[in-house]
Amino acid sequence: MAQGRVHLKGIYKRFGNFIALKHIDLDIQPVEFFALLGPSGSGKTTTLRMIAGLDTPDEGVIEVDGEDVTFAPPADRDIAMVFQNYALYPHMTVRDNIAFPLKMDKMPKAEIEPAVVRAAERVDIAHLLHRRPGQLSGGQQQRCALARAIVRQPKLFLLDEPLSNLDAQLRLQTRVELKKLQRALNVTAIYVTHDQEEAMTLADRMAVFLEGDILQVGTPDEVFNRPASIAVAAFIGSPPMNLLPATLDGDRLTVSGHSMTLPRAPQHPGGEVTMGVRPSHVRIDPQGLPTRLYLSENLGESALLNLYLGDELVKMRVASFNAGAEGETVPIAFDIDTIHLFESGSGRRIPLAGE
Template sequence: MTLSSVSKFWGAFAAVDDVSLDMADGEFVVLLGPSGCGKSTTMRMIAGLDDPTSGEIRIGERVVNDVPPGERDLAMVFQNYGLYPHMTVADNIGYPLKVAGVPRDERMRRVRAAAERVELGEYLDRRPSQLSGGQRQRVALGRAIVRTPKLFLMDEPLSNLDAKLRVYMRAELKHLQRELGTTTVYVTHDQVEAMTLADRVAVMSKGKLQQVGRPLDIYNRPSNVFVAGFLGNPPMNLITIHVTGGRVEGAHLTLDVPAGVNGSVTVGQRPEDMRLDAPDRANMAGEVYTTELLGDSALVTVKIGKDLISVKADKEVETRMGEQVGIRLDPKHLHFFDTASGKRIDVANGAAP
């Protein structure tokens, strides 16, 4: 599947602005971003539910801009499942085949095979109201895979499930997609889903693609301040400093700045790369704002000037609100961004740190 310079305007408003994206056969790509970033509009254009203002959409070798949704050989899984309440599980799964005119015997054979793949073989005679949320989601998945389409489109399909069930369904979904080998576009605002499911993540903001890459590559080398602050839970700490001649001016921190970093700069580091220390041995110091136990670790938030800095510490750490503590930075995992443009700064031989 390929998007080439695809845009969607509503009047003067650019919902999607010049998006280009190539997907390999069998790849799982997640469109990630906050509400209103254009990810769902992008999916709707792929599905044929919205027409692009400009650009080209290909599924396989076929340009589908003017092809009706029903003829694009794709299947969608929605946030609200989209099940017919008066139909049984078998009828819901088999409905696309019925519309396509598949004979009943063949239809039921394929329905049973799809139901077994999503572990619903014993529920074929039930109606959606008799199923749990996770089972309803599996019915929607079964209906999607029964046709073996060229492309799966999934629009936040797990967002209505509770936290424990989401973890289970993520694993099931990833296993099923690998087993089927069907190219998949998955829309979500949940970065955990993106990191755990995707072969590649396409991060969007304000209608534009911000960065496309493997989850770990984007996490380790965000291309701009938006991506750095959006991907990660808790997010990357970002502090604006001013650098003159390799020295930090007017900031509450001591830092060795690489050559080539000057002017107004945003420096970032993830909470897991920072360490608590005594104030006189640290890069910066402030008072403990709050401490949260996460189970495997503790998240200590320190107020330094006007900034709140989060540090992942040992779960046994003992801190008190208002206590003075220091924070030591890891020089190997610092990120530098130009404050004006938000773009990542190259600091050595054209390569970012």
């Protein structure tokens, strides 16, 4: 029987005058790797802390496997958590840190030691067991925190920006290991991050948070390829997609005086809309829209051209850096089958036929 289903119903939370969460709903499936993605202050960490029992909602219900745990203390929830700053016990050795949850669980002493060693070996810190947190590097501390979290077999595995304090290279390496670890443990993982790349690569599904609201819940593929709103579109992708004002008339889309025919009919009466297109779906086309090259950014493997289409900035990804001199005119076109459309007022996605 798979365990670890988390169901949030109408969670509302305010801190003084600041509304942290505006009645959010969320259903996380057992054994899922679920990411809570959003900028700081969007409510993702507050959500995690409520699932952990470190905070309680002002309104709403939290259920774990059908049981109401809204006001249950953390100890009653069978969870493990990795904190952003690791929260290692500074006065204990790595061994004692990892052993602590077992000790609190009243596990017999003889069983603790092998369990600690096993957990430490899983994250490659078995040789550091005698050290104290102050004598460890950032990466080692992070692993120690991980070991402490996995040493028990919890129902839920909560991670609060666990990689944000690591340097770039270590972050990439640890990311892969985290995913393997979660698969091996076969446990529900809820992962808070502000880094969309992390969410994209790690998560089975994710929720995009903004200002106390959930904008979209879906697989990374859904969120990336079918953003539910302008807000999501403007957040996901690096850089995010270009958003340009356009006019829709049937399946004719007009941008900056240039018309094109959409491959599939949009389910929309027509009028003012916002068109979205990713920088990698913009290409140079001698028959296309004339733009002025403002700045080209060299990203190594590719380059990013900043172009002005009238007053609108358009970013375009090109393969080579020598794409032109600044001030030069660059004619562009959009890959028509990758275009996203959004209602201008509400910002909602306009589905195309068959979507």
